[in-house]
Amino acid sequence: MTENLNNQNKYSAKLIAKMGMMAAIACVLGLFRFPILPMVSFLTYDFADIPIVISAFAFGPVAGLLITFIVSFIQAFLLGGDQIYGFIMHVISSGTFVLIASLIYKRHKTKKTAVIGVLIATVVTVVIMGIANYFITPYYYGGEGMRAVVVDLMPFILLFNLIKWVANSVFTFLIYKRISPFLHKA
Numbered sequence: 001m002t003e004n005l006n007n008q009n010k011y012s013a014k015l016i017a018k019m020g021m022m023a024a025i026a027c028v029l030g031l032f033r034f035p036i037l038p039m040v041s042f043l044t045y046d047f048a049d050i051p052i053v054i055s056a057f058a059f060g061p062v063a064g065l066l067i068t069f070i071v072s073f074i075q076a077f078l079l080g081g082d083q084i085y086g087f088i089m090h091v092i093s094s095g096t097f098v099l100i101a102s103l104i105y106k107r108h109k110t111k112k113t114a115v116i117g118v119l120i121a122t123v124v125t126v127v128i129m130g131i132a133n134y135f136i137t138p139y140y141y142g143g144e145g146m147r148a149v150v151v152d153l154m155p156f157i158l159l160f161n162l163i164k165w166v167a168n169s170v171f172t173f174l175i176y177k178r179i180s181p182f183l184h185k186a
Helices: 002-029 049-059 061-078 083-107 111-140 144-184
Strands: none
Touching: 002 049, 002 061, 049 061, 049 083, 049 144, 061 083, 083 111, 083 144, 111 144
C-alpha cells in the first residue's frame, strides 16, 4: 500500500513538473509578440497558447485551464502585459478554447475528434471574444464612448481571433504527436 501511494505521489510530481515546464515554455513564447493585421497592430500574436493547448490535450481540461490561469497571470503581471485587462481577456480566450477543444478530444482521442474539437473551439472562442471585447474593453478603456470604437473594430477583432486560433490549431497539430511520447512517459 505504501509503495502504491509513493508511486501516485511520484507520478503526481512528474505531472506537475511537466505542466510547469509547459507553462514556462508558454511564458517564454509569450515574450515574442507581433501584429498579424496592420490596421489593428495593437492586437498581437504570440505562440504562448500552443503549449497550453498541447498540455490540455495531453493532461486534460483541468490541467489546461490551470496552465492557462498561471500563464495569463505571469504574462499580465510579471512580464509587462496589460495587467488585469490582459489577464481577464487571456483567460477568457485561451480558457474557452482549451476547455472546449480538450473536452471534445478527451472523449475519443483520435485525430478526427481533435480536428472537430479545435474547429468548434475556434468558432466558439471567436464569438466569445467578440462578446468579451464588446462588454469588457469599453469598461477598461474609457467607458461608453469606447464602445463605438470597439464596434467599428469588431470585424478586425473577430478576424484576428480567427487567424490566431487557426494558427494555434495548426501549430498544435504539427507539434503534439512529436512531443506526446515525452508528455505521456511515466
